Amino acid sequence: MRLATWNINSIRARADRAVAFLERSGTDVLALQETKCKDDQFPRGLFEDAGYEVATVGFSQWNGVAIVSRVGLEDVETAFPGQPGFGEEPVVEARALGATCGGVRVWSLYVPNGRELDNPHYPYKLSWLEELRAQAASWIAEGSGDPTAQVALVGDWNVAPLDTDVWDIGLFAGKTHVSPAERAAFAAFAEAGYAEVSRTFVPAERTYTYWDYQQLRFPRNEGMRIDFTYASPALAARVTGVTVDRNERKGKGASDHVPVIVDLTD
């Protein structure tokens, strides 16, 4: 089975690219982030015509996540239990979608950006990650969960775990994505038993998954590695390879992120 995650940065602007990617790559399950549309605006028909089922959650032009699958798509959840909201009167945003596809519990995740270290979005980001970690830990724990569960936590984590995950760490002093608290919140998933399999299989430095549209960041390979796949122990044991599809960043009309593809044994 081939599972991929991709921050598409508007599904309506890039639906054709997404379908072409599915067909070219032979991806069975694709988790999308930043679909940037309401559920009724999602171009479901294009995917259904290609043989995929579609689940989405989108409340506005912001955020939005989806899962498309040709190996089944069941037990959809449009938020994780306890998912924090944002704002004075907290509103749960369209940032997490769970579905069971081919026996794997897939979560398409768009972690809050954080904006600036002194912005309310930053503590929101940290609590969002912490609540997700608590839930994800319970899913695979003895007693509360199932240690043999196959769970994939995939998406745009908006955290660069290592200094080498950004092209110039000096430029990130005092910025989000690289702060110790964000990195600790990211590492806590590993402490909970999940394995971030993309780095295991693609450890090379200067492997990025995002490049800003500005300032020739892509031709210069000045990017960030912020899209990851955390796998539960039972799922991690099935991973045979990972591909960062950087060709998808080329050409007119590309997303600023590229797909990260994970291959699983049957």
Added chain:
DNA sequence: ATGACCAGCTTGGCTGGA
């Protein structure tokens, strides 16, 4: 060549992205 922001909505200048 991989090339000098992009998307959506309020359609024109915001917000959000990272």
